[in-house]
Amino acid sequence: MSQPRRHAGDLRGVTRLAVTATKGVTxxxxxxxxxxxxxxAILGQPLSRPVRALLPFVYGPVxxxxxxxxxxxxxxxxxxxxxxxxxxxxAERDAVVSALNGxxxxxxxxxxxxxxxxxGLRSGNLPLSLEADALVAxxxxxxxxALVLVHGSSMNDRQWHRSGHDHGAAxxxxxxxxxxxxxxxxxxxxxxxxxxxxxxxxxxxxxWPVPLSEITLLxxxxxxxxxxxxxxxxxxxxxxxxxxxRRLVCLGSPHHGSPLERGGNLIDVLLGxxxxxxxxxxxxxxxxxxxxxxxxxxxxxEDWHNRGRFARSRDVRRGLALPPDVDCFAIAxxxxxxMAQKLLGDGLVPVDSALGRHERPELTLAFPPEHQWVALxxxxxxxxxxxxxxxxxxxxxx
Numbered sequence: 001m002s003q004p005r006r007h008a009g010d011l012r013g014v015t016r017l018a019v020t021a022t023k024g025v026t027x028x029x030x031x032x033x034x035x036x037x038x039x040x041a042i043l044g045q046p047l048s049r050p051v052r053a054l055l056p057f058v059y060g061p062v063x064x065x066x067x068x069x070x071x072x073x074x075x076x077x078x079x080x081x082x083x084x085x086x087x088x089x090x091a092e093r094d095a096v097v098s099a100l101n102g103x104x105x106x107x108x109x110x111x112x113x114x115x116x117x118x119x120g121l122r123s124g125n126l127p128l129s130l131e132a133d134a135l136v137a138x139x140x141x142x143x144x145x146a147l148v149l150v151h152g153s154s155m156n157d158r159q160w161h162r163s164g165h166d167h168g169a170a171x172x173x174x175x176x177x178x179x180x181x182x183x184x185x186x187x188x189x190x191x192x193x194x195x196x197x198x199x200x201x202x203x204x205x206x207x208w209p210v211p212l213s214e215i216t217l218l219x220x221x222x223x224x225x226x227x228x229x230x231x232x233x234x235x236x237x238x239x240x241x242x243x244x245x246r247r248l249v250c251l252g253s254p255h256h257g258s259p260l261e262r263g264g265n266l267i268d269v270l271l272g273x274x275x276x277x278x279x280x281x282x283x284x285x286x287x288x289x290x291x292x293x294x295x296x297x298x299x300x301x302e303d304w305h306n307r308g309r310f311a312r313s314r315d316v317r318r319g320l321a322l323p324p325d326v327d328c329f330a331i332a333x334x335x336x337x338x339m340a341q342k343l344l345g346d347g348l349v350p351v352d353s354a355l356g357r358h359e360r361p362e363l364t365l366a367f368p369p370e371h372q373w374v375a376l377x378x379x380x381x382x383x384x385x386x387x388x389x390x391x392x393x394x395x396x397x398x
Contacts, residue, residue: 094156098186102154105187106289119184119196121148121204122157128180130203139178144213147177148201150184152221152252153290157181160220163385167218170390175397177216180204186222187288191301194229198239201230205241214246216397220384221349222294224253224330229299231323242323247397249329251383252346255365256353257296257315297353319363322356329371329396330355331389333378346380371396 101108101117108116121128128138135142149160149168160166160181168179182200184193205212219227227248234242289309296315298304303317322328332354333346343351352358355372356365378386 091158094158098156098159099154102186102288102290104286104288105185106189107187107286109185109188117156117183117185119182119193119200121200122181122183123179125158128204130200130207132207132209135207136209139209142178142209143176144211145175145177146204146208146212146215147171147179148182148204148215148217148227149179150182150197150217150219150223150227151186152219152223153186153294155186155221157183160384162381165385165387165390167384167390167393171393171397174394177397182223182226184226185290187290189289189301189304190222190225190293190299191229191233191303193226193290194231194299195233197226197230198233198237198241201234201241202239205244212244215241215244216247216249217245218249218251218393219253220251221253221380222290224248224250225255225293225297225299228255228320228322231326232300232320235323242326245323245326247327247329248323249331249393249396250354251331251389252333252349252354252380253330254294254349254353255297255330255356256358256363258294258349258353260348261291261295315363317363319360322365322367327371327396328365328367329373330365330367331373331375331383331392333375333380333383335377335379337377339374339376343374346375346378346383348380 097115097117100115105116107113121130123139126138129135147168149157151157151159160168168177168181171177172179182197184196186193201215205215217227217230219225227250231242231245231248233239289304292309293299293304296303296317298317299320307313307316332343332349332351334343334351335347336344345351345354351374355374356367358364373392375383375386375389375392378389383389
């Protein structure tokens, strides 16, 4: 079971998003109205001045009323909080909120929206307390082998369970691991989530109920990048938990980005070419920092700091090597059903990206050949439920 959630909190979060969306659309329409009504640029836009004088009287009241309604609803829902009560969230609600965080998570956090997800560790769909006494009670069967599972973009810890299978539960049954699941706001920068995960792992190791002999990190999609970033953050901050880290496994992780985000960036640039279409570029630029990090696979602050997230730019990453003294593994999915010279990706991540291969040697990740594997006929989400993928995980972790 999960922690109870406040009904009023959900309603307030959705209301704030609706108000923000209404104001945003109003601004887009107003800018397009101004551009079109001012006349063509070749004539010097002779109507520009009267149009600018008129538009505030047209669109100003819309913004004012929207803001007033939003503030009033927020106040009323805050007062109704006790009456509306709380309930335990189900898988459907968690899936919707996780997807929303994936797309708008940085905005939700910056605006203090109740729908923003705070990173936490979980077991059995329950949040874990990282106090030693509490953890003893929450993990009565804890072993000396911890398996930390990090989900992908727009997903949550529940979604490791797919088509009746959960890699974490199966590895606990077959190899004696204690699975710990991470839930996080995948709309934040990957490096931001990496630092947060490093802090949580430090606390987890300190509070672990029995002597801890090993940690294995298992990341799906973006989760593999967050895990790598956490290892980097731990080395910078001289954390102790990496001394226990034995293995890092990445399932379909876009180490060198995803073509979908690069395509989205190209659309931003094309829309900005014309003054008439430029306002529409704002609609594409609502996507989160976590999504834009997937353009090239940003995992450290230097990859994105002081750079426009939506500007057209080449890959400027300096590269981050795999963590030293750790056995690192990579699995790629491909929709192709037979080995070929050129394999398709899994529908979201190319095979080369998932295996860490890059035309620039300094960006290539040194997964040993025997630690790389391609799952044939397997889509991106099917990596979570594939029997063949699990058998490979079991063989590697044995």
